Amino acid sequence: MTLDVETPTPPMLKSAVDPNEYDDTTVSADDDYRRDQLSTLLREGAWEDAFEEWAADASMTEEEWDIVTDLDLVSRFDFFWDDFADRVGYHAPGIPEDWKEREVHPELSSWKEVSSINAGLTEFGQLVCEVLKEEYITWESEYEAPDDLPDF
Template sequence: MSLDVSVPDPPPQSQGAPGRGYDNVSPPESDDDDYRRDELESILEAGAWADGFEAWAAETSLGESEFELLVRHGLLEQLDFYWDPATEAVEYHLPQFSDDMREALATDADVDEVKGGLDSLGRTVSERLEREYRT
């Protein structure tokens, strides 16, 4: 199944740090660590986001209505990509679903499916970023 939608703008990366605003993630011990967000934001804007998004859209099981919920609730804009100096890899964090978002989905299974779709997008784009970043 594929999702036939326009590629949205890449999420901004120049603010924030891993763990800010996310459950189950410890904030970094120091804001001095180099998460290279500005560099990753440039790579996203140069095509890694569009390439990753298109690859994800061709394979996702999410429908247009679920995708529109992600857009309407600003969840794509909140995807957080960063360079993890400990693992020397591009990592990502998913935003939390608001109560409104959860209520817009009919069941917990729907919430899990949409979270899974968003996670798949994050993973696909981070893999693209990593390939671009390492070359």
């Protein structure tokens, strides 16, 4: 199913957030997460390329995307370089489990919608990472494994 919506503006990557603070991320690296370089690559086309690819196959409906837009969830994405793993890491925003009690959005009415939105944003975040790594990043990991690792 195709999601026929405009490509949103790439998020401003917040350099003050340590990726290890996210519940779903562990990064073994120094404090250089290359967010400035990733922001530049996102603005130079990686964001649009990933969004177009994701939207062409997205399971999210336009009504669900309107909720994402209304809540400004896209601006809460975070991307960072994990030098140890030689990959782009990310944190995808989402709708909290207590969305009903908090009355997050008046058009949000079912767990199916919440699940679709959260899964769609996660899939998009992963795709952004893949596009960045495969098509835009030209640097090499600076991490060097210690010489005393066992041979397997």
